[in-house]
Amino acid sequence: MKRLYWTSPELFETEVEVKAIAEAKVTIAPVIFHPDEGGQPADKGAIGQANVCNVEIINGRIVHTLDRTLNDGKYIARVDKQRRLYTASQHTAQHILSGIAEKQFGLGTTGVHIGFERCTVDFDKKIDSETVKELEQQSMEAVALNIPVETVFDDTDVRIRSDSKEIESDVIRVVKIGDYDKSACCGAHLWTTGQIGIIRIFDIESKKKGTRMFFLAGRKALEHSQLETSTLRELRKSAGCSTSELLTIFQKTLGHSKELTKEINRLWSR
Structure with a gap:
């Protein structure tokens, strides 16, 4: 077919x-x-x-x-062009992230979900915030290089990621993105990495022995970043401080709140 x-x-x-x-x-x-x-x-x-x-x-x-x-x-x-471009953007971004994660950090991809509000990649090991930061930066370098996203068939020098189900096809289709990724894939992609525009990693959470990473690409990533920026702006305005000072002020306020709660409980227990 x-x-x-x-x-x-x-x-x-x-x-x-x-x-x-x-x-x-x-x-x-x-x-x-x-x-x-x-x-x-x-x-x-x-x-x-x-x-x-x-x-x-x-x-x-x-x-x-x-x-x-x-x-x-x-x-x-x-x-539906807009729907396809959205899902293809997320999928191509995922290949870039998974490829860098494997080559640079030894992380195997065990699961992938492309959603319309958020997308996830599951890795087989725990990762920290510094790894996430480096992974995001390197993925944006791949976007800036505007690398062709190539399709080749029946390439014997390729592996199927452990998350992949059997591809129901009479041929093996391989997606190659420069030196960043080369893996068997059945999905729809963009034709160059530059079309993605932006890749943002928004969160990570522990998942059994591994890590689930939340990301978005393209316009949806920009919208999510703008929401976070707007929230930070309002928090800075309320606290009367800079972004770098927010965490310290929050921790002090939280500590003070806990002390007040303890004092109230002590008074009520009399």
Whole structure:
């Protein structure tokens, strides 16, 4: 099956041959819609006058669920461009982060989730804030270099990350991002790293023996950063201090609050 989102990621509209397989369910050739696969949400869009509600792999076939029935024949298929660019941005950013994490810090990726409010990467070891800082900086260097995101097939010198499920395809597709990452992948990506714009890591949390890292890329990362900046601005205004002084003032205030609570409890216990 020919997946155009692998070889022509900049293509969002093309003519396809539709074959109905059930009520409001069809297969198309070539495939332009990315299915719900590999932690990346399915594309949406339209085929002819029918809206694409879901795309999934069923028994080795990419099946499109529509909001109405379509007869067999040729139609124009249109991918929701903004949705695809969002998920592709997050996915390409994840490959950069996972590649750097493995090569520079010995961190294996064990899980990936691309969400519309936040995205996560799970690593097999514990990491600290300094590692996160360095990982974020190096990922932004990869973005600034505007490296091509290449697709190659049947490369024998490649491994599948431990989080990857079996890729339901008759070929092995490999995504290569310069020297930063080279791994088997079934997802949709951007065609250069510069299109990502920005990668931000917002938090980490312990997950069994490893670490879950929360990140965002592109416009969503900018919006999240702007929210945090706005919150810091209001906190500085309320405390009458600089950003670097906020933590010290907060810790002093929290300590004072605890002492007052102890004193109140002591008085009530009399």
